[in-house]
Structure formats: structure tokens, C-alpha cells
Amino acid sequence: MEKWMEQLQNSVNTLRRLKEFINVTSEEEKAITDLDTKWGTTPYFASLMARDDPDCPVRRQVVPSMKEKENRYGIPNYLIWKENRATDEVRPDSIARQYYDRIAFTVTDMCANYCRHCFRKELVVDRDLKLRFDVEEGLAWIREHEEIRDVLITGGDPFILSDDKIEHLIRKLREIPHIEMIRFGTRTPIVLPHRITDGLKKTLSPYHKVPIWVNTQCNHPKEITEKTAQAVYGLLCCGVNVGNQAVLLKGINDDVKTFRELHQKLLSVRIRPYYVFYCEPAPGIDHFRTPVEKGAELIRDAIRGHTTGLAQPMYVIATNIGKIPLVPDYYIVNKTEKEYTLKNYKGEVTTLPNIPE
Numbered sequence: 001m002e003k004w005m006e007q008l009q010n011s012v013n014t015l016r017r018l019k020e021f022i023n024v025t026s027e028e029e030k031a032i033t034d035l036d037t038k039w040g041t042t043p044y045f046a047s048l049m050a051r052d053d054p055d056c057p058v059r060r061q062v063v064p065s066m067k068e069k070e071n072r073y074g075i076p077n078y079l080i081w082k083e084n085r086a087t088d089e090v091r092p093d094s095i096a097r098q099y100y101d102r103i104a105f106t107v108t109d110m111c112a113n114y115c116r117h118c119f120r121k122e123l124v125v126d127r128d129l130k131l132r133f134d135v136e137e138g139l140a141w142i143r144e145h146e147e148i149r150d151v152l153i154t155g156g157d158p159f160i161l162s163d164d165k166i167e168h169l170i171r172k173l174r175e176i177p178h179i180e181m182i183r184f185g186t187r188t189p190i191v192l193p194h195r196i197t198d199g200l201k202k203t204l205s206p207y208h209k210v211p212i213w214v215n216t217q218c219n220h221p222k223e224i225t226e227k228t229a230q231a232v233y234g235l236l237c238c239g240v241n242v243g244n245q246a247v248l249l250k251g252i253n254d255d256v257k258t259f260r261e262l263h264q265k266l267l268s269v270r271i272r273p274y275y276v277f278y279c280e281p282a283p284g285i286d287h288f289r290t291p292v293e294k295g296a297e298l299i300r301d302a303i304r305g306h307t308t309g310l311a312q313p314m315y316v317i318a319t320n321i322g323k324i325p326l327v328p329d330y331y332i333v334n335k336t337e338k339e340y341t342l343k344n345y346k347g348e349v350t351t352l353p354n355i356p357e
């Protein structure tokens with residue numbers, strides 16, 4: 001059996017298995033016993049957890065918490081709202097649409113790691129939202145909609161599918177004349193790097209004018225290992241671009257030091273930071289959420305000017321009407337008819353002529 005399948009088959013998803021990796025606290029044990037929630041991870045990702053620290057950034061993404069029962073601010077039926085499933089346009093369950101030229105195409109509800117902060121929790125983790133993910137039905141819808149030029153394949157985690165299924169998806173999408181690019185959203189380079197096998201690379205690699213982009217999700221520098229570095233290099237070698245979409249998580253990556261280190265370390269393994277998301281108001285994840293401004297402050301204090309410009313992600317708030325960027329607001333200090341006054345990351349000020357239109 002391939003290593004990645006072995007990892008999935010040996011998924012750490014029982015209390016007994018978890019105890020092989022960490023000293024489970026009584027609170028963690030209660031959450032696992034009491035909550036009706038899907039949880040679990042790969043033995044590989046589990047081995048990155050600190051044995052004796054319940055605040056370990058990897059552990060908090062893996063092990064359920066009683067705090068998931070608290071829900072003061074989460075929006076009920078979050079995914080229905082977020083993915084515009086209640087609009088007039090009739091679409092298959094697998095197609096989420098917020099934009100004219102691109103869609104998110106859900107092909108599975110399975111993941112290698114069931115992230116505690118997942119905004120698609122209702123579907124993936126709590127499983128109280130019942131949807132049908134029929135790939136052929138989704139493909140037919142995309143074929144009929146000539147305005148769609150970019151398809152973002154998501155889940156769950158689409159790289160949990162077999163090579164054959166992934167090959168089929170890519171082949172069918174590339175046969176559609178209006179599709180110009182294909183994206184995969186997958187956490188496998190981080191939680192199951194073994195998935196980037198020679199077989200998968202063969203599926204992804206032949207040159208084609210319709211490029212493939214992968215966006216993974218890495219939230220803390222601890223998640224990046226030599227295995228991840230090799231998996232990413234493998235993807236790049238077959239012409240697949242790799243980006244990161246982090247989630248801003250309270251107590252995990254919301255301090256200057258961790259935030260900067262995360263983005264520097266991503267570049268060191270050739271992953272280009274793409275987005276940092278505000279932690280969405282899905283039910284049961286209040287305890288992961290920071291104030292909205294926090295992400296922009298971190299870009300200001302940890303990234304812009306402080307390190308390589310390529311390390312800079314865009315900070316966005318994902319909403320039902322699309323992603324809304326939030327940038328630090330200090331750059332333009334003043335504007336007169338004659339000139340702009342601009343401020344840099346150190347607080348130094350400069351001027352630039354205001355050229356009339």
C-alpha cells in the first residue's frame with residue numbers, strides 16, 4: 001500500500017491512538033468523549049504535536065475542545081450564507097459562486113486533518129449540513145457556463161481522492177474550451193506530504209496550456225518540515241505553482257514573531273504566501289477569532305518593510321460577497337493639491353508630487 005494511504009488508514013482518531021502521541025488533558029478527553037464531531041489527523045501530523053503542551057499550535061488544530069460548544073458570535077447556517085447557496089441561480093451543491101468568472105467546486109467532504117477552526121465545519125467536521133457532491137453534475141454545470149474561466153477545486157481535501165479521480169477531473173476540465181486555469185485547495189503538503197507521490201506528480205505534470213495551481217494551508221512555522229519542503233519541490237518540478245492560505249488564529253499565529261517566522265519559513269520551502277484569512281464567523285470557533293484589524297496590524301508590524309516583500313500575503317476577510325482585503329491604513333499621512341505625504345514601516349515620512357489628472 002502507498003505510504004499516504006497507510007497514513008490515512010492509520011488516522012489518529014480515537015482517544016487510545018491519541019494517547020500514543022500526547023498526554024491528553026482531562027479537558028481534551030471530555031471534549032473527545034462529549035462532542036459529536038469528526039476529528040482526527042495523520043500519524044505524521046500527530047507526531048508534530050507537543051506531548052505535554054495543550055497550547056501547542058499543532059495540537060490546537062487537531063484536538064477537539066469544549067470551547068467548540070460555545071457559540072456567541074458564529075452565524076447559524078454559515079455555509080448557506082457564505083457560499084450563496086440560497087440565491088436564485090440554481091447550481092449543483094458542489095458549486096459555490098461569489099464571482100462572475102470563477103467558482104469553488106467541492107469534490108469531497110473528506111480531509112486528512114479535521115481542522116478545529118475549519119470554516120466549513122458544518123459540512124466537514126460537524127456534518128449537519130447534508131450536500132451532494134456529484135463531480136459529473138458539477139462538470140456539466142461548468143461546461144454550460146462559458147463565463148467561468150477559473151475553477152478552484154476544494155473540499156474537504158481534493159488530494160484525498162485517488163490519482164485516477166484527480167486525473168479525470170483535470171482531463172475533463174481541460175476539455176472545456178473556456179477553462180483557463182485549475183486550482184486545488186489542499187492541506188496535504190502540510191498534513192500529509194506523502195500524498196505528493198510519483199503517481200500524483202505524473203498526473204499533474206504533463207505540460208498543458210491550462211496551468212494548475214495549488215494553494216495549501218499552513219498556519220504555524222512548526223508545521224513546515226523537510227517532508228513538506230520535498231513535497232512542494234516535487235510539485236514545482238512538475239509545473240505546479242504552490243501558494244499558502246493561512247488562517248489568522250488566536251494564540252497560534254497572531255503575534256509578530258510567529259507571523260513573521262511563518263511567512264519567512266514558507267518562502268524557504270518555496271511556498272509563496274497568498275492569503276491570510278480572518279477566522280470566519282462559522283459556529284463553534286469563537287475561541288480562534290481575533291479582532292478584524294489584527295491581520296492588518298501584523299502585516300504592518302511583522303512583514304511590510306521588516307522582511308522580503310515576497311513573504312507578504314494579502315490579508316482578506318472572506319464574506320458571502322467575496323473576499324475583502326484589509327490593509328494597514330497608515331501609508332498616506334496627508335494629501336494636498338501639491339503633494340502626498342507618505343509614511344514607511346519605521347514611521348519615517350517622505351513626500352511625492354501630486355500630479356493633476
Ligand SMILES: *Cc1c(COP(=O)(O)O)cnc(C)c1O
Pocket residue numbers: 083096097098099102103104152323
Ligand atoms: C475564495 C473563492 C474564490 C477564489 O477567490 P480568489 O480571490 O480568486 O482566490 C472563488 N470562489 C469562491 C466561492 C471563493 O470562496
Ligand code: SF4
Pocket residue numbers: 110111112113114115117118119120121124155156157187
Ligand atoms: S483541510 Fe480544509 S476543509 Fe478540511 S478540515 Fe481543514 S480547513 Fe476544513
